Amino acid sequence: MKTGKLLSIIALLGFSVSVMATSVPEDKIDTLRLAPINIEPTPPAMQKVVNNDVKQVRSYPMQPPIIPHKIDGYQIDLKVNKCIQCHSRTSGSPAPMVSVTHYMDRDNNFLTNLSPRRYFCTQCHAPQLDAKLLVENDFIDIEQLIKAKAAVMH
Numbered sequence: 001m002k003t004g005k006l007l008s009i010i011a012l013l014g015f016s017v018s019v020m021a022t023s024v025p026e027d028k029i030d031t032l033r034l035a036p037i038n039i040e041p042t043p044p045a046m047q048k049v050v051n052n053d054v055k056q057v058r059s060y061p062m063q064p065p066i067i068p069h070k071i072d073g074y075q076i077d078l079k080v081n082k083c084i085q086c087h088s089r090t091s092g093s094p095a096p097m098v099s100v101t102h103y104m105d106r107d108n109n110f111l112t113n114l115s116p117r118r119y120f121c122t123q124c125h126a127p128q129l130d131a132k133l134l135v136e137n138d139f140i141d142i143e144q145l146i147k148a149k150a151a152v153m154h
Contacts, residue, residue, distance in 0.1 A: 047131040055096070056128055059141055064124040065096075071127055076120055083121045084114065 035041040049070050056066040074082040086095040089103075102118040103111050140148075 047129040050128040050130050057141055057143060059139065061142060067125050067127045069127070071122070076122060081114070081119060081121070 033041060049072075050068065051070045053068050056068055058065065071083075076082060084098070085091060086093040087098050089097045089100075098114070098118075100110075102114055105111060105115055106117065
């Protein structure tokens with residue numbers, strides 16, 4: 001009896017592998033690259049960074065703020081964090097200060113320096129690019145939703 005079940009399972013696996021292998025012809029496989037898999041397409045040109053120092057509106061609650069200036073050549077490594085020269089709470093610069101949460105450890109204890117978890121700014125924050133949308137969308141930012149709701153209520 002066990003031999004019969006084992007043979008049935010092997011036959012079923014063999015059949016499913018053969019169906020998967022022949023189900024989609026190679027010329028019908030689409031990729032996100034919009035090019036055949038065996039051809040290396042020319043990459044698109046690099047987009048320009050928005051460099052106007054204007055604070056961007058956040059698209060959703062708790063979104064990390066977007067960097068509104070170029071950061072080319074900024075050193076952020078274990079020894080130096082260029083961002084903190086302007087954005088620290090003691091710099092005296094007009095740049096927005098880093099949130100107090102960046103000075104807290106995982107147990108919510110306040111530290112005198114940046115938390116190691118928040119030290120590498122670009123793991124959450126990114127410069128804004130002047131790029132066309134790759135996919136059209138009808139996203140409405142939360143501030144616009146609140147204003148629209150308030151207008152309807154009055």
